[in-house]
């Protein structure tokens with residue numbers, strides 16, 4: 001599979017240990033690096049944080065059965081960027097239109113927290129992903145980890161691109177636009193940091209930029 005680690009990827013010791021525990025605890029789960037979802041010829045790449053334990057790590061598809069997907073997927077569908085019924089399983093037939101979705105770190109991390117080293121190591125796959133997307137125009141980063149991961153793999157100075165919800169950054173060397181959103185996590189929604197409307201406004205902005 002393009003731009004994805006092997007199912008038994010052994011680059012991050014802490015994540016391998018966690019995977020081994022999860023294989024024992026949840027033998028029916030996917031329990032492996034979660035590959036990107038959507039076609040490589042898409043113009044939009046959404047970059048998240050990492051699979052949720054009982055979400056993408058269970059289903060094997062980014063944001064699928066994760067709370068964050070309950071915000072992300074309906075918004076994409078509302079603006080014509082997805083079709084079908086989001087049924088929270090990898091085989092629900094739900095399809096992305098002109099969008100590909102991946103994560104800064106492909107393996108589920110303990111307590112939902114990734115380390116700087118893990119983001120850096122997994123960046124090897126993120127840069128392959130970006131390079132393979134020949135029609136790529138817009139990268140939507142969900143949260144500051146994804147924002148920094150994209151800047152890191154493309155070689156931009158982080159201090160020159162401050163993360164802010166809804167902001168549009170021009171990545172001129174690459175002829176790309178990066179747009180930030182707060183992550184669609186349950187925590188952000190429950191604390192009012194992000195509302196469905198705020199997220200939809202970002203998607204609307206992306207549509208207008210295409």
Ligand code: URA
Nearest residue numbers: 048049050056062063
């Ligand atoms: N699920 C994912 O695949 N990525 C996230 O960032 C959150 C949940």
